[in-house]
Amino acid sequence: MSTLIKRSEVKTENTWKLEDIYPDQKAWDQAYDEIKELKKKVADYEGKLTDADKIKSVFELEDTISEKLERLYVYAHLSHDQDTTNPTYQALSQKAKKLNVEIGEALSFITPEILTLPEQELDALIESPTLAGYKFTLQEIKREKAHVLSKTEEALLAQVGNLSQAPQHIFGMINNADIKFPKIQDENGNEVELTHGSYIQFLENPNREVRRRAFKAVYETYAKQKNTIAATLNANVNKNMFYSKVRKYPSVLEMYLYGDNIPKDVYTNLIDTIHESLPLLHRYMNLRKKLLGVDELHMYDLFAPLVEEYKWDITYDEAKQMVLDGLKPLGDNYLGVLKGSFENRWIDVYENEGKRTGAYSWGAYGTHPFVLLNHKDNLNSMFTLAHEMGHALHSYFSDEALAYRDAQYTIFLAEVASTTNEALLMDYLLKKSTDPKQKMYLLTYYADQFRTTVFRQTMFAEFEKIVHERAESGESLTPQDLSKIYYDLNVKYHGEGMHVDQDIEMEWARIPHFYTSFYVYKYATGFSAATSFSKQILEEGQPAVDRYLGFLKSGGSDYSINILSKAGVDMSSPQPIREAMSVFEQIIEQMEQLTQ
Known part of the structure; x- marks a missing residue:
């Protein structure tokens, strides 16, 4: 028998206030009809995007439709996620999805049509005062031009789209259904x-x-299954090589970095700086070995608890207060918005029957963000609250400061604000803690985040880089090749104090992220940038806070690397990663002191 309460039984103060998006279903239906009407106007512009006035008008129409659609879509999905068994919200969610596809198709001609303009005309549009509000959009369109093909070739590539999903789909079936x-x-x-x-x-x-x-x-x-999975991974690498050649990129890695306009140096810098910091990971491995009291540390010991189960009950009200206290360094403005979010029901707090699992922050431009939690009274849930409110306030400040088109930040930046909040909360808890057991529990939690988010994800990123470079130079990638590359990386990363079990050579076969190529490095860069921000905020105070709030207000108004750089975190240099490593070193030192 389920002990979960029904949605109708949840106390109102523990639910999010979706009326802030639409007062009722009737208002949603009305917005749906408005979007349908606006969609009819789009066709008037097709084949006519030749001058600044026409382009400005179509961009404005696109913004109006997209903004209304986002609100409609978010409301439908938040309603559905709070109770997935509710048939009304299931229907609403499906209706919003269908409309989203229709609108996407209707607007799809805009970028390709602008791209057919000669280079000089495109340059003139970028500098046109009429289109000043869309300068960044037009610069992005121009940047794409070098890699966009003729209309016939693009149509052909679109048809190949389904085939290109095959490696990921096949791996998913093997991994989730057959194994x-x-x-x-x-x-x-x-x-x-x-x-x-x-x-x-x-x-x-x-x-x-x-x-x-x-x-x-x-x-x-x-x-x-090694032969089948190696063939699947090879197919994914071949697919990547096909697209990078056809679209005229120097390499697969550069193709994947191009979307966010990330220089290749950022990727290689991360790997090089982590290599230079490997002695720290080796030191942590030796500490792990000592704390576990084992003669040899094996790969299966990496997640073993280092302290006896430490029971720490933290109610939701206590968690909110601790998060507020932990984020005090960010100043009154930030704390004021955060308090308001707690008081004005931005958050759906507890689990109920049919509610979606996990946690996220989401919202629509023009309304405040909403946060879904499934709160349990423990440390992990408190950090989840800090994390999701980091996302929420990033969106809030971006939306408040910028026009719709510039407000949306990239995935490259997405985890920075959330992780900065966690780092500040951790610093506060460690300074406040007087119980050695509690302190050790917190330090272990933090050290393992560094190990899994920075070192492990960088090792994955290096594996992807080696595998693609070998394929691009015509070398083989047999199951044995893949296993050897992966095993050698584990030896390099974990050091001589670790007994690297031979079985770990097969781990490459179970990592789904290898089918979303060159993505995992963003976890390591995001965590490093956040650790660097929190360190600057704690050491410098107000000047660093001002730079950080400037970052939160920048949304996607410039390239990610520039936005971070202006705020004092230059990801094209090793500095932020070194700053993160100095924090990791302090954690290890504190752990070593507690074990003496």
Whole structure:
């Protein structure tokens, strides 16, 4: 029997106030009809985008439609996520999705049509006073021009689109549907199910033999599929090479960095600076070995708890107060908005029957952001609250400062504000803590974030880089090649104090991110930028806070790398990563002191 309460039984103060988007369903229906009407006007512009006035008019129409559609879409999906079993909201969500596709098709001619203009005319439009509000949009369109093909070729590539999804789709089917792990014995000798979901829980088990069994069972299972998965990964690499050649990019890596206009140096810098910082990870591995009291540290010991289960109950009200206290360094303006978000029901707090799992921040321009939580009274949930409010306030300040088109920040920047909040909260908790056990619990939590988000994701990023470079130079990528590359990287990253079990060579076969190519580095750069921001805020005070608030208000009004640079974090240099590493070193030092 489910102990979860029904949506209708949730106290109003613990729900988000969706009336701030639309007062009722009737208003939503009205907005839907308005968008349908506006869509009819779009066709009037097709084939006529030759001068600044016409282009300005079509951009304005596009903005009006997109803004209204975003509000409609967000309302439908938030309503659906609060209770996925509700048929009214299921229908609303489907209706919004269909309209979204229709509008996308109707507006799809704008960029290609502007791109057919000669270079000189495009340059004149960029400098035109009439289009001053759209300068950045036009610069982006011009930047795309070098990699856009003729109309016939683009039509052909669009048809190849479905084929290009095949490697990711096939891997998903193998990994989620076909792979079956054996049962293993738990610490009480019972046969238990090993699944993707339970694997990490087994690796966190205090019983070492249980961890070893789970680890071996998982990688032996993948080893049986190594030829198929290697063929799938190869197909993905070949697909990437096809697109980079056809679209005239120097390499696959540069093609994937081009969208966010990220220089290649940012990627290579990350890998080089992490290499220089590997002795710190090796030091943490040695500390782990000492704290676990083992002769040899194995790969299956990486998630084992370093402190006896520390029970720390934190109610939602306590979590809100601690987050407010932890974020005091950001100043009164930031705290005022944060308090207001708690008081004015931006947040849907607890789990209920049919509610979507996990947590996120989302919203529509012109309304405040909304945050979905499934709060449990623990440390993890408190950090989730700090994290999601980081996203929410980033969106709030961007939307408040900028016009619709410039307000939306990129994925490259998305995790910076959320992680800065976590870093400031962690600093506050560590300074406040007087209980050595509690302190060790916090330090372990933080150290493992560095290990998994910075070091591990950079290792993944380096694996992708090596694999693509080998393929581009015509070398083979057999299952044995892939396993050797991956195993050698693990040895390099974890150091001599670690016994790198041979089984780990198959881990490349279970990482879904390798099918969303050259994405994982953003986790490491985002975490490093956030750690650098929090360090500057804590050490410099007001000047750093002002720069950081400037970052929050910049949205997507410039290229991501420029926005960060103006705020004092230059990701094209090793500095932010080195600053993050100095914080990691302080954590290790504090842990070492507590274990003496």
